[in-house]
Amino acid sequence: MNVIEINHLTKYYGKHRGIEDVSFSVADGEIFGFIGPNGSGKSTTIRTLLSLIYPTSGTATIFGKDCIKYGKEIRQHIGYLPSEVFYYENMKVIDVLKYSASFYEHVNLRRIETLAGTLDLDLHKRIDDLSYGNKKKVGIVQGLLHEPKLIILDEPTSGLDPLMQQKFFELIQNENKKGATVLFSSHILTEVQKMCARVAIIKDGTIIKVENIHNLRENNYKKFTLEFKGPLNLSCFKFDGITNMSQDEKTLHFLFRGDINKVISSLQGQVLQNMLVEEPTLEEIFIHYYQKED
Incomplete structure (x- = not known):
């Protein structure tokens, strides 16, 4: 009811x-x-x-x-x-x-x-x-x-x-x-x-x-933090599903919706220092929806 x-x-x-x-x-x-x-x-x-x-x-x-x-x-x-x-x-x-x-x-x-x-x-x-x-x-x-x-x-x-x-x-x-x-x-x-x-x-x-x-955070999006040893090649990450991308020196942050194997495949030839995949906060999802509508 x-x-x-x-x-x-x-x-x-x-x-x-x-x-x-x-x-x-x-x-x-x-x-x-x-x-x-x-x-x-x-x-x-x-x-x-x-x-x-x-x-x-x-x-x-x-x-x-x-x-x-x-x-x-x-x-x-x-x-x-x-x-x-x-x-x-x-x-x-x-x-x-x-x-x-x-x-x-x-x-x-x-x-x-x-x-x-x-x-x-x-x-x-x-x-x-x-x-x-x-x-x-x-x-x-x-x-x-x-x-x-x-x-x-x-x-x-x-x-x-x-x-x-x-x-x-x-x-x-x-x-x-x-x-x-x-x-x-x-x-x-x-x-x-x-x-x-x-x-x-x-x-x-x-x-x-x-x-x-729960669905907003777990099923639709993942939050990626990629830390590289060498220079970043951002051209490797130009595919559907990536939003809210930001760069901090040799660290890349973004939200991704879709098959995460696409992200893994894009890393070929690049040297990673560290990688973190986690659930985004509601605030990050909220900002994504507002930016998407804009």
Whole structure:
């Protein structure tokens, strides 16, 4: 069963493109990555899912229900952490969170204390006295206090220090183990690689790839590092399948997709000092897709 279904979703702001023909699905219990640089359309897609904005065309459903028609009902079961959070600055943290809890049915207020303890958040401080990172913690607690079935995260770790980021990841993974589905939107690819099994890559408002991370890294590409004893003969490496080539003195780096025997054959007559073949990082694959589209 898919918790999220997006089909040909398009949003224009007048003549300006927001997103165009976006389609992907998120399965029940999945942590799904949604990656792209700032301005690529991630937030527009998410805001449409939350019925904060209405699409120009296309459809989106959550729990099998239309996001626009049943938006109020659906949001009872969604936890949302936006990229930036804003609150009434004169209120105390606990008052903000209790007010947020009042919008949902059957919230156990002890859960607020538990989440705040995990994130080392002082519930009795005023919002105005909090750092940006601590305001982000308020947003995390607010998004999780009602034990949502679907968690939507938009650039969730900005403002958090590395230790708190790790606590946050553990918290989300624990919610996922309890049954929550997660849509994880970010431009920080190492985070997505750590958390997600599948990703959708978006560029200029359009999905350019939906793929299993394992397949992206292992089946499609290999990362080669070739260190030579003598001069490089780059003409030997001009064949299909090689991308992202760079040279550092006598060392050659590139991604390769295809039969690796082609690479081995191209080395005949050249003297190698060392050769390393490994899986590329998600970031290297991501850059490859963007350069390929360009």
